[in-house]
Amino acid sequence: MNRAFIAALESIYPADRLLTREVELLPYESDALTAFSAVPGAVVLPVNEAEIIDTVRLCHEQAVPFVARGSGTSLSGGSLPIPDGLTIGLNRLNRIKKLDPEQRIAVVEPGVINLAITEAAQPYGLYYAPDPSSQSICTIGGNIAFNSGGAHCLKYGMTSNHVLGMKVVLADGALTQFGGESIEGVGIGPDLIGLFVGSEGLFGIALEITVRLMPQPELYRTVLAAYDDLGRAGDAVSMVVASGLLPGAMEIMDRLAIKAAEASVQAGYPDAEALLIVELEGEAPQVEAEFDQLRGIIDESGAFEVRVANDEEERTRIWKGRKGAFSAVGRLSPDYIVQDGVVPRSRLGEALVEISALKEKYQLEVANVFHAGDGNLHPLILYDGREDGALEKAEALAGEILALCIRLGGSITGEHGIGMEKRDYLPAMFSEEEIDIMQALRLAIDPKEIANRGKMFPGGEAPALAQHGMHPLERAGVISRE
Amino acid sequence: MTVSAPASVAELQALVRDSERIHAIGNGSKTALHSGLNGATHADLTKLSGIIEYQPAEYTVTVRAGTPVRELSAALREQGQYLPCDPLLPESATIGGTVAGNLSGSRRYRYGGVRDFILGAAVVDGLGRAFRVGGKVVKNSAGFDLSKFLVGSLGAYAIMTELTFKVFPDVPRFRSLAFDYERLEDALAAIYFINQNIFELDALDLKPLENSWQLLTRLAGFDETLPQRLERFSAAVMSHTSLLKIAELDDSVTLWDPLADLRGAHLVKVALSPKQVPDFDRRITAAQRRYGVGGNVAWVATENLSQVDDALQACSLTGLCLRGAVESAVIGAPVENVLASRVKQVLDPHGKLV
Ligand SMILES: Cc1cc2nc3c(=O)[nH]c(=O)nc-3n(C[C@H](O)[C@H](O)[C@H](O)COP(=O)(O)OP(=O)(O)OC[C@H]3O[C@@H](n4cnc5c(N)ncnc54)[C@H](O)[C@@H]3O)c2cc1C
Numbered sequence: 001m002n003r004a005f006i007a008a009l010e011s012i013y014p015a016d017r018l019l020t021r022e023v024e025l026l027p028y029e030s031d032a033l034t035a036f037s038a039v040p041g042a043v044v045l046p047v048n049e050a051e052i053i054d055t056v057r058l059c060h061e062q063a064v065p066f067v068a069r070g071s072g073t074s075l076s077g078g079s080l081p082i083p084d085g086l087t088i089g090l091n092r093l094n095r096i097k098k099l100d101p102e103q104r105i106a107v108v109e110p111g112v113i114n115l116a117i118t119e120a121a122q123p124y125g126l127y128y129a130p131d132p133s134s135q136s137i138c139t140i141g142g143n144i145a146f147n148s149g150g151a152h153c154l155k156y157g158m159t160s161n162h163v164l165g166m167k168v169v170l171a172d173g174a175l176t177q178f179g180g181e182s183i184e185g186v187g188i189g190p191d192l193i194g195l196f197v198g199s200e201g202l203f204g205i206a207l208e209i210t211v212r213l214m215p216q217p218e219l220y221r222t223v224l225a226a227y228d229d230l231g232r233a234g235d236a237v238s239m240v241v242a243s244g245l246l247p248g249a250m251e252i253m254d255r256l257a258i259k260a261a262e263a264s265v266q267a268g269y270p271d272a273e274a275l276l277i278v279e280l281e282g283e284a285p286q287v288e289a290e291f292d293q294l295r296g297i298i299d300e301s302g303a304f305e306v307r308v309a310n311d312e313e314e315r316t317r318i319w320k321g322r323k324g325a326f327s328a329v330g331r332l333s334p335d336y337i338v339q340d341g342v343v344p345r346s347r348l349g350e351a352l353v354e355i356s357a358l359k360e361k362y363q364l365e366v367a368n369v370f371h372a373g374d375g376n377l378h379p380l381i382l383y384d385g386r387e388d389g390a391l392e393k394a395e396a397l398a399g400e401i402l403a404l405c406i407r408l409g410g411s412i413t414g415e416h417g418i419g420m421e422k423r424d425y426l427p428a429m430f431s432e433e434e435i436d437i438m439q440a441l442r443l444a445i446d447p448k449e450i451a452n453r454g455k456m457f458p459g460g461e462a463p464a465l466a467q468h469g470m471h472p473l474e475r476a477g478v479i480s481r482e
Numbered sequence: 483m484t485v486s487a488p489a490s491v492a493e494l495q496a497l498v499r500d501s502e503r504i505h506a507i508g509n510g511s512k513t514a515l516h517s518g519l520n521g522a523t524h525a526d527l528t529k530l531s532g533i534i535e536y537q538p539a540e541y542t543v544t545v546r547a548g549t550p551v552r553e554l555s556a557a558l559r560e561q562g563q564y565l566p567c568d569p570l571l572p573e574s575a576t577i578g579g580t581v582a583g584n585l586s587g588s589r590r591y592r593y594g595g596v597r598d599f600i601l602g603a604a605v606v607d608g609l610g611r612a613f614r615v616g617g618k619v620v621k622n623s624a625g626f627d628l629s630k631f632l633v634g635s636l637g638a639y640a641i642m643t644e645l646t647f648k649v650f651p652d653v654p655r656f657r658s659l660a661f662d663y664e665r666l667e668d669a670l671a672a673i674y675f676i677n678q679n680i681f682e683l684d685a686l687d688l689k690p691l692e693n694s695w696q697l698l699t700r701l702a703g704f705d706e707t708l709p710q711r712l713e714r715f716s717a718a719v720m721s722h723t724s725l726l727k728i729a730e731l732d733d734s735v736t737l738w739d740p741l742a743d744l745r746g747a748h749l750v751k752v753a754l755s756p757k758q759v760p761d762f763d764r765r766i767t768a769a770q771r772r773y774g775v776g777g778n779v780a781w782v783a784t785e786n787l788s789q790v791d792d793a794l795q796a797c798s799l800t801g802l803c804l805r806g807a808v809e810s811a812v813i814g815a816p817v818e819n820v821l822a823s824r825v826k827q828v829l830d831p832h833g834k835l836v
Contacts, residue, residue: 102674147623161598174820183778187753188800189817191597194630218680244562244651287708342619346539374621399496410705411622434613438626444824
């Protein structure tokens with residue numbers, strides 16, 4: 001990294017917040033897509049907005065690429081460093097600046113942990129709705145970059161639907177603000193929040209975010225149904241949808257995922273080919289009535305066993321297995337790749353049949369745990385990186401699953417983003433002209449292509465491939481993934 | 483003024499290429515959005531109409547932008563579904579105009595506004611290019627989400643030809659209650675109380691009566707659960723807020739049309755937060771008004787637009803004028819934004835779309 005640039009950083013940061021020694025840089029080498037790693041030229045740890053703005057302006061001036069980093073839990077390589085570029089670590093901007101329960105809003109800094117908002121809102125009977133299973137460590141800034149979702153996004157949407165206002169510094173140093181405290185968000189004029197959320201760190205850095213809070217539901221009713229056939233669980237989802245019910249969550253796990261969850265968290269799940277979890281939430285009288293209806297549907301859906309959570313403890317137990325399933329599957333295998341393609345819900349069955357055929361073709365194990373309510377698959381491809389060619393084989397299988405999602409009319413990513421991992425698949429979803437327009441937009445905002453260079457758009461030099469596998473925090477059992 | 487009504491995307495592309503300045507119009511239900519354009523060619527989109535694909539099991543629907551909201555709503559109703567963003571002017575607007583203006587009715591309170599239900603779009607931009615933005619499934623995070631950007635864009639960045647929405651099952655029954663308060667502050671305190679409570683209202687509006695303020699509330703759900711829910715809700719509101727009286731009202735479409743009682747040459751939409759309501763309201767007491775979506779939107783009808791403009795400026799708020807002839811539909815604090823202008827540079831570098 002250029003000496004003059006480092007010197008300029010030294011005028012912004014004290015020595016303990018400007019990291020340049022190799023041992024200091026090591027922890028920033030990868031995100032949760034551990035197959036990739038790259039060494040940044042330097043890492044800075046700003047503690048306020050002004051430092052971020054100065055840093056971005058400096059990068060723009062000197063054409064030094066940068067990547068913003070929250071907690072580094074991206075599963076698509078979004079926060080992977082740019083070789084010899086600057087990594088801007090935002091974890092220290094973790095203040096909740098304002099919490100207004102009367103208007104049901106919070107104003108937060110970008111490094112605030114997702115779950116911390118809910119914790120702060122809880123005393124007022126409120127919570128922050130989007131619930132990625134990494135919510136105990138991922139940041140709002142990272143959630144914004146990917147429009148992150150979770151198991152409970154069917155009813156109230158993903159991150160974008162919960163952001164009302166933002167202050168951002170664009171990649172060329174311009175400072176701007178949009179939206180505010182109204183639930184309408186931007187309200188008058190184009191919805192800039194909608195554009196910025198999901199832009200994968202390519203437009204600039206979010207400095208301050210106003211989010212909406214929701215009242216905690218009075219009652220949850222959770223049911224777990226076991227099937228001896230995966231397709232039947234999928235059909236049950238269609239039956240629920242056709243009935244006119246709108247559950248807060250609908251999730252499916254297949255045999256391998258169940259087995260793994262059982263082995264690791266002892267959720268007490270039945271021995272089945274597939275498990276379906278449906279959860280209703282809302283005002284108690286209404287939920288009870290809906291639950292009667294749901295019971296009827298599930299009873300008719302061919303489930304061989306149905307369990308109902310009668311209290312919060314039983315509910316937690318049902319979810320524990322589901323939320324821990326991915327890490328659990330990860331423990332079965334030295335390495336794995338997780339995809340998050342989307343298919344139209346009515347084609348879920350078809351997609352699952354094809355995935356199981358692909359499994360045979362590649363002779364690899366694939367576990368399925370997914371958001372059935374919105375067709376968002378999370379196939380987990382297991383392989384052993386120590387075997388020659390195993391990674392390549394797993395990646396080829398992953399690629400076929402993505403192609404399948406597109407063929408069925410879906411998307412290559414529902415919530416993890418394109419990042420580094422899927423950039424070569426972008427052209428499978430968008431035409432050349434559409435990608436050109438996105439690229440032109442990027443250039444209009446970031447003429448030097450310094451913000452998260454090398455991500456989202458196809459091409460560019462790929463950094464070193466290492467191993468897929470668990471995030472270090474997952475290995476330690478601190479977090480789990482969906 | 484030239485009006486042209488393209489019957490296909492290709493015709494619209496040609497029209498954009500051949501025009502110097504062009505203005506998209508649906509049914510023209512929001513007159514103020516179509517005035518003051520100094521001779522721009524009007525692209526009448528009503529021929530680009532009809533439902534392209536509706537899959538109730540997917541909760542998605544794709545329609546041409548010129549489709550009347552009425553037609554879309556009827557098709558959804560047949561399957562027991564609805565568009566939860568509750569398009570304003572359900573009898574006269576087109577769906578494209580609803581997105582371009584970002585105009586939702588009172589039921590938007592329950593699940594969200596236009597931005598929360600748009601999934602994707604096909605557009606023609608200022609260079610005459612036809613392309614797609616967003617996706618067609620309920621969840622998609624690939625690429626920049628320009629479809630949400632179109633919400634509120636007033637036709638100035640690209641002309642929509644096709645739109646995909648997420649839809650939800652509708653609820654079978656409604657009951658509506660009105661709570662009257664002496665002062666605006668009391669009514670707002672009731673909103674704050676409701677905001678921190680477990681009640682899931684379908685809609686929550688606020689309007690001035692002669693000497694009091696009325697909070698309109700609506701519950702939706704199964705027939706058999708509504709009496710109990712209504713009772714719990716009204717008891718809670720009665721014991722926690724200082725109200726004058728409570729009454730059950732006939733639940734009707736008119737009751738929940740935020741514009742139903744508003745008379746005046748001009749009609750303005752304002753996005754604000756509940757806590758901005760008092761300051762704004764005391765500046766526009768001469769106007770007819772209603773606050774929708776729990777005090778997050780103001781609908782103001784007036785003969786005196788400059789008074790509303792002044793009030794907006796003083797409160798640093800922006801308004802969108804929907805009715806009457808005006809020079810600029812956007813009034814109050816300016817909305818110019820550097821990010822928006824970058825998008826304009828790319829999609830409409832010659833400034834054709836107005
Ligand atoms: C175990 C596990 C479970 C997971 N479960 C889910 C899940 O259920 N649902 C889901 O959607 N995702 C899930 N993820 C993925 C990941 O947690 C999310 O993508 C999350 O939003 C990333 O947050 P982060 O703070 O770690 O961001 P990082 O990984 O640090 O960064 C992600 C991207 O955000 C950008 N960025 C960070 N901060 C800002 C900012 N302030 N402004 C602009 N851009 C910024 C970065 O440049 C990068 O491109 C999971 C990951 C793991 C490891």
